[in-house]
Amino acid sequence: MNMPLAERMRPRTLEDYISQKHLIGTNGPISMMLKNDLIASMIFWGPPGTGKTTLAQLVAELSGRPFYTLSAINAGVKDVRDVIEKAKDQNLFSGGRNPILFIDEIHRFNKSQQDSLLGAVEKGWVTLIGATTENPSFEVVPALLSRTQVYSINSLDREDLEELIRRALIKDEYLSQKSVQIQEANALIRYSGGDARKLLNGLELVINSFSEDEEIIITDEIVTSRIQQNLARYDKTGEQHYDIISAFIKSIRGSDPNGAVYWLARMIEGGEDLKFIARRLLISASEDVGNANPTAMILANNTFQAVSVIGYPESRILLSQCAIYLANSPKSNSTYMAINKAQQAVKQTGDLSVPLHLRNAPTKLMKQMDYGKEYKYSHDYDNNFTYQEYLPDELQNATFYEPGDNKREQQDKFVLNQKWRGKYGY
Template identity: 55%
Template sequence: MNKKIIPSTPLAERIRPKSLTDFCGQEHLVGDGKPIRLMIDNDTMSSFILWGPPGTGKTTLARIIAEETNAEFHQISAVSSGVKNIRSIIDIASRNELIKKRTILFIDEIHRFNKAQQDALLHSVESGIINLIGATTENPSFEVIPALRSRARVYVLNELSAKDLLDILHNAIKNDEFVSQFKIKELDEDFLLYLSGGDARIMLNIFESAVIQEIKKEEISLTKEVLENIVQQKNVLYDKAGEEHYNVISAFIKSIRGSDPDAALYWMARMLEGGEDPLFIARRMVILASEDIGNASPNALVLAEAAFGAVDKIGMPEARIILAQCVTYLAASPKRNSS
């Protein structure tokens, strides 16, 4: 490949693992003797929901299961699909059942299906006509109807560690056909991880964008300044209704949970700069104050509610100050492990 020809497929997709051997993280699910590993090794599928932050491997894991199990695989997104799509796949699955062939239906962002759409799955999941794999960034207890939850296990995917992220990055640098052609003289890995917010997809997108920006140079130096400039450019393309919206709000929430006020303020500013509704940010902080802090610091919920009301009354641009005050308080507050 000529290094001046930029691939149309994103780096994250080009290096997506195709087997558990190459999969990074989630050892509690895919390690030896763990539930998903046993499911694949024994080719015994059951319905389940993968719940975790963006960029932690939900879609990749579903595709690996498709590759390594003896089943027909169908993938849809809850964003662009409806009951008609579900029924079409159920019809295919019913025919497969007659010839003793299993059917896996993977639904990305299943939390975006309404009750009627989720109800359409119930009979087929319960009878085993389809094995459902749902992926969600939201708590299934709130976003998936009880009848469907009772028919599917919930597996929680953890945020990727710094080691996991660096393993993914180094694999891309070494093995991707496009990236591996460049001599990377300098790379501020710590700052890249900081910008990614624990999301492998964001990390790879920023990294590849930076490489492309420096494409004409003999040696590439991806310094803090270069990486920061890439992120600022991406802010302009922030889509409040698209995937980037969920990626950034996830990084924002994880920064507060991780007691990192600087990172939380960065993600807050990035959302506001991209045109995010400040009330959306305030609403998420009210939820976080109750779920993640709770009685460890009861005043957190009081402050978050007050911030929501103040933002509603004051509006932008002054709402930035109110939000920032709440963000730093929540990030500095003690957290609890259960809600």
């Protein structure tokens, strides 16, 4: 069969829908909406594979409303407006029963895309149901958030997952024809991470890995070996999330653009949050490139701003450009080390007094106490510089910033050494 098991097992009724009883139980808000035939705009917030799309489809089907769907991964403002126009026309022929517009991964819509939904929701042309794996408070614009109800969709627990396996082996047209023994299910459940889709597709993958004449006995060892052989997985909320972003940043730090763009591709294909990637690039531009190439910070910041506006799929190009630029840039962690040293000095020495000549003197009394006295205004001197002390007495001659071994910072080192007459050991 070409259709994956997870799709073949998609619930067709609320009775088939496993878990989320807090929403679809007798007095759950979704059940009450369906009972009263008053469907509000809402956002389903929860991990992947927990039934957000399925629940939206069931709401539409059980309420008898037309159902339109968009994926925020590849839909633009024009796509949103086209669907809204179709929904408006449909509304005229549906007895006032608002069509449902379902938007998957709604957090990936930028502000202008989300704003394009406001009028349609407010005027009742559509009932919006959004699905997101990210906290709507951070990813959905306030105007749209105020017009929707947010419902949490929980990860499936072990009992739910075991029931899914049992149902699949009994009810699926294809698997029910096979003799399958589940001796151990721990590895399947651990692999799923509470994601029904991953569980069912993993189960199908393992079963299909047996030859026609093999007895199908599923153990944890078999599941582990056969899933690892067949899947390049990326779990954006688990260990892989941290391992892959670590490999990405270390590739940039190590000046390997090929490694950087590969790990970037893994994150993009795995559905990682664009702004999370852009934030890490911005950090790397300062921590790893620093003053060896200050333009890196400007490019990384522009990338973050652009990604926040553009969204998928075009942002992958911006991220790629920035990652490769950072990987190819000369490297320096001098500013990162400088602040570390300065903070350590603060922890060791406490709140040292500000030298009198550096203190602010906004009142007559403060001036009488010599606040600001003998301060030398740098711009009054040649080359806008004059020799004076800027550190507390206890830290005179302490060196926090050590210029990196790169062309630009070595030029800085030469100039600093001349200005400070060797004070800092440059």
